[in-house]
Amino acid sequence: MSLRAAALLLADGRFPAGGHAHSGGVEAAVARGRVGDLDDLVAFLRGRLATAGLVDAALAATTCHRAGGAGVLPWGELVAEADARQPSPALRASARVQGRALLRVGRRAWPGPILDELACAGPDGTPHSVVLGACAAAAGLRPGDAAAIAAHQAVAGPASAAVRLLGFDPLAVAAALADLADDVDRVAADAARTAGGSAADLPCGSALLLELGAEDHAAWEVRLFAS
Amino acid sequence: MGSGKTALVAALCRSLAGDLALAVVTNDIYTTEDADFLRQAGVLAGERIVAVETGCCPHTAIRDDIGANLEAVEGLEERLAPLDLVLVESGGDNLTATFSRGLVDRQIFVLDVAGGDKVPRKGGPGVTGADLLVVNKVDLAPAVRADLAVMARDAAARRGGGPVVFCSLTDDPAAGAVTSWVRAQLAVPPG
Amino acid sequence: MRAGALRAGAAVVARLGPDGVTRLEVLRSSPPLGLRQAAGSLWMVGTAAGPLPGDRVTLRIDVGAGAAVTVRSTAATVALGRSGSARSELLVEAAVGAHGQLRWLPEPTVATAGCHHRGLARVSLAAGARLVWRDELVLGRHGEGPGRLTSRIDVESDGSAVLRQELRLGPGAPGWEGPAVTGGAGAVGMVVVFDPGHPPTTATCLGPECATLPLAAGGVLISAVAPGASELRRRLDAGMVAGEVAGGVEGGPVRHSPELSDHGGEPARR
Ligand SMILES: Nc1nc2c(ncn2[C@@H]2O[C@H](COP(=O)(O)OP(=O)(O)OP(=O)(O)O)[C@@H](O)[C@H]2O)c(=O)[nH]1
Ligand SMILES: [Mg+2]
Numbered sequence: 142m143s144l145r146a147a148a149l150l151l152a153d154g155r156f157p158a159g160g161h162a163h164s165g166g167v168e169a170a171v172a173r174g175r176v177g178d179l180d181d182l183v184a185f186l187r188g189r190l191a192t193a194g195l196v197d198a199a200l201a202a203t204t205c206h207r208a209g210g211a212g213v214l215p216w217g218e219l220v221a222e223a224d225a226r227q228p229s230p231a232l233r234a235s236a237r238v239q240g241r242a243l244l245r246v247g248r249r250a251w252p253g254p255i256l257d258e259l260a261c262a263g264p265d266g267t268p269h270s271v272v273l274g275a276c277a278a279a280a281g282l283r284p285g286d287a288a289a290i291a292a293h294q295a296v297a298g299p300a301s302a303a304v305r306l307l308g309f310d311p312l313a314v315a316a317a318l319a320d321l322a323d324d325v326d327r328v329a330a331d332a333a334r335t336a337g338g339s340a341a342d343l344p345c346g347s348a349l350l351l352e353l354g355a356e357d358h359a360a361w362e363v364r365l366f367a368s
Numbered sequence: 369m370g371s372g373k374t375a376l377v378a379a380l381c382r383s384l385a386g387d388l389a390l391a392v393v394t395n396d397i398y399t400t401e402d403a404d405f406l407r408q409a410g411v412l413a414g415e416r417i418v419a420v421e422t423g424c425c426p427h428t429a430i431r432d433d434i435g436a437n438l439e440a441v442e443g444l445e446e447r448l449a450p451l452d453l454v455l456v457e458s459g460g461d462n463l464t465a466t467f468s469r470g471l472v473d474r475q476i477f478v479l480d481v482a483g484g485d486k487v488p489r490k491g492g493p494g495v496t497g498a499d500l501l502v503v504n505k506v507d508l509a510p511a512v513r514a515d516l517a518v519m520a521r522d523a524a525a526r527r528g529g530g531p532v533v534f535c536s537l538t539d540d541p542a543a544g545a546v547t548s549w550v551r552a553q554l555a556v557p558p559g
Numbered sequence: 560m561r562a563g564a565l566r567a568g569a570a571v572v573a574r575l576g577p578d579g580v581t582r583l584e585v586l587r588s589s590p591p592l593g594l595r596q597a598a599g600s601l602w603m604v605g606t607a608a609g610p611l612p613g614d615r616v617t618l619r620i621d622v623g624a625g626a627a628v629t630v631r632s633t634a635a636t637v638a639l640g641r642s643g644s645a646r647s648e649l650l651v652e653a654a655v656g657a658h659g660q661l662r663w664l665p666e667p668t669v670a671t672a673g674c675h676h677r678g679l680a681r682v683s684l685a686a687g688a689r690l691v692w693r694d695e696l697v698l699g700r701h702g703e704g705p706g707r708l709t710s711r712i713d714v715e716s717d718g719s720a721v722l723r724q725e726l727r728l729g730p731g732a733p734g735w736e737g738p739a740v741t742g743g744a745g746a747v748g749m750v751v752v753f754d755p756g757h758p759p760t761t762a763t764c765l766g767p768e769c770a771t772l773p774l775a776a777g778g779v780l781i782s783a784v785a786p787g788a789s790e791l792r793r794r795l796d797a798g799m800v801a802g803e804v805a806g807g808v809e810g811g812p813v814r815h816s817p818e819l820s821d822h823g824g825e826p827a828r829r
Contacts, residue, residue, distance in 0.1 A: 155432065155433075157432060157433040158435060159433055159435040159436050160433075161422075161423045161425050161429070161432075161433055162420075162421050162423035162425075162429060162433075162436055163423065164423065166739065169767075170738045173767050175738035175742050181737070181738055184736070184737030184738060185734070185738045186734070186739075187733045187734030187737060187739075188733065188734025188735060188737040188738070188740040189734065189739040190733065190734070191727070191732065191733040191734055191735075192727075192734075192739065192740065193739075221719060221720055221775075221776065222720055222723070224720075224774075224775035224776065225721060225722055225723045225774075225775070225776065226723050227775075228722065228772040228774055228780040229762075229770075229772050230762045230772060230773055230775075231762065233775060238436075238439070241435075241439060242435035242436065242439065245435055245439075246435065302424075305423070305424040306424070324733065341713075341720065341723075344725075345711070345723045345724055345725040346725055346727065347724045347725065347726050347740075348739045348740050349726070349740055349741060349747055349784055350738060350739055350740060350742050350784065351739050351740075352770075352772065352782060353764075353767060353768060353769070353770050353783075353784070356762055356764050356770040356772065357764050357767045357770070359762075360764055362400065363398045363400065363401075364398075365397070365398065365421065365422070365423060365424050366423045367421035367423065367436070
């Protein structure tokens with residue numbers, strides 16, 4: 142099926158869902174001297190995509206699959222499975238901040254029972270990946286679309302943060318993202334394949350330094366990005 | 369940068385906190401500078417001041433993608449209800465900075481006399497579109513040879529007669545004229 | 560499958576006796592994994608080199624209600640192989656009954672160049688059960704990079720997920736050496752402590768390479784990366800102290816019933 146405009150909208154970095162204020166761990170990596178040049182950034186993005194990116198894409202796809210079907214939505218189970226895959230409290234919190242921001246605009250964009258129910262689901266909000274899957278379903282998209290958007294955002298957001306933090310040539314970063322596009326597609330496809338299965342069997346992938354860096358970052362007094 | 373936004377927020381807190389329930393959201397480039405200053409200045413209880421991270425894009429956070437600010441405002445409203453007024457300070461001003469109407473009911477643009485008397489003539493959405501233009505640091509006008517009359521004339525022209533206040537927050541730390549304007553706005557329903 | 564590759568199943572069944580002492584009702588093992596009990600712990604003893612390519616070892620640990628078992632190893636597990644060789648696997652399935660306790664404190668797994676090893680752990684805890692689980696991975700011997708290594712752990716308590724973590728390292732794992740995953744560290748590791756009676760811990764950073772991470776469903780993960788194995792252990796130990804869960808590792812001595820012995824024998828590798 143061809144590209145859907147709603148998918149492009151959800152994936153767009155200018156969609157007002159708060160993404161611009163999050164570096165996806167790049168700010169912490171830069172401060173610790175782990176990301177300094179473009180090669181470092183590419184290695185960072187590859188690792189992030191294969192771990193956090195895969196997990197988020199799978200959660201988004203599964204949520205989209207379930208929200209698109211009938212019956213009561215087991216948000217709680219998906220949220221618990223998302224949380225079990227994220228040991229860092231700072232990253233769980235940041236996923237919820239981004240989830241709330243996305244839900245805010247998602248409810249305006251695609252009003253209806255799916256997102257209304259999700260809004261009532263948890264007092265402190267729902268992780269971004271789950272909200273993304275629900276928004277995709279509310280927008281009439283398919284699990285594969287949700288996975289592709291999540292996988293794309295796993296690298297696109299951090300890449301643009303790196304441009305702002307390190308003054309990289311944005312054209313060079315765009316070229317690096319183009320090089321990663323096949324990997325992004327593969328991760329999205331792997332994630333989409335898990336969508337019909339049980340939540341417990343969703344893929345995991347830990348990004349040790351993202352998790353450690355996020356805790357470190359959350360404790361800084363002065364930072365440019367929220368995470 | 370440095371036109372006196374935080375000084376104005378502090379001034380408004382000083383003169384309004386006595387009879388109004390206030391809270392402040394800051395959008396600093398470096399997260400907590402302004403919030404810390406306000407807490408230290410003691411113009412408002414620390415719990416009434418929240419800082420928002422802007423990811424190097426302070427304009428985006430107040431104009432294009434206002435979710436984080438909305439969340440901060442709503443968080444304050446929830447925690448401290450009822451609130452009469454929430455002040456949102458932008459980070460790193462330039463002439464193109466404006467607030468989204470989805471976030472604020474009124475906006476005040478603060479210019480620095482020391483930036484030169486030609487600034488109002490340049491216009492830009494801040495100068496032309498703000499509900500109130502404050503030209504601050506008039507005490508510095510002689511030192512920087514700024515012609516306040518020229519500024520007043522250009523501002524009036526650019527703003528089609530919209531309100532302009534000239535002040536020096538060092539000389540008038542209560543910001544009398546701006547305070548009166550804010551009080552008048554509170555009497556008018558937002559819109 | 561490599562000629563001579565080993566399929567081994569080891570099993571431990573521990574029950575609390577009426578005297579309050581944990582007894583091992585079953586203790587069974589065969590090469591390449593031997594199990595011995597000594598000094599209040601169960602010891603994993605390598606009875607043959609390995610794991611070698613194609614080896615599949617399954618260890619089932621059943622800790623009854625109120626019983627307590629500590630598993631250690633006498634030496635590091637060294638995963639060997641040449642690039643392209645078949646995968647070796649160690650699967651540990653542990654079930655801990657109500658108010659039981661399992662402490663899994665082996666020496667590190669060393670992923671040598673060319674190895675292709677997968678470690679899997681599935682731990683299910685009944686209500687009130689406690690767990691201390693340490694997993695340390697050394698990425699290659701001195702001067703070499705590691706082979707392919709996957710380490711996966713799933714912990715569930717009372718039927719709900721506590722931790723699901725999978726580390727994919729070495730050739731074929733995208734970005735594993737990069738600044739999002741190991742950043743070139745020589746060793747990575749973690750300790751999970753799940754103790755329903757323990758007050759919640761707060762997140763603590765012990766520098767940029769070690770932190771105590773309170774989990775959403777209770778319990779805490781101490782996570783660290785380090786240049787090498789000894790520094791890794793030092794950081795994890797420091798994390799245990801910072802998380803105020805060090806007592807979970809020291810614990811009181813656990814006495815096992817002395818009568819039972821290893822029925823597995825020690826046949827030589829064919
Ligand atoms: N001379 C003079 N100095 C002033 C006046 N108002 C503010 N200042 C000084 O100008 C400097 C900047 O003021 P702030 O209030 O921090 O300016 P700001 O616009 O909040 O700055 P940023 O948040 O960094 O963009 C401070 O040193 C203030 O003391 C004034 O009326 N006259
Ligand atoms: Mg300021």
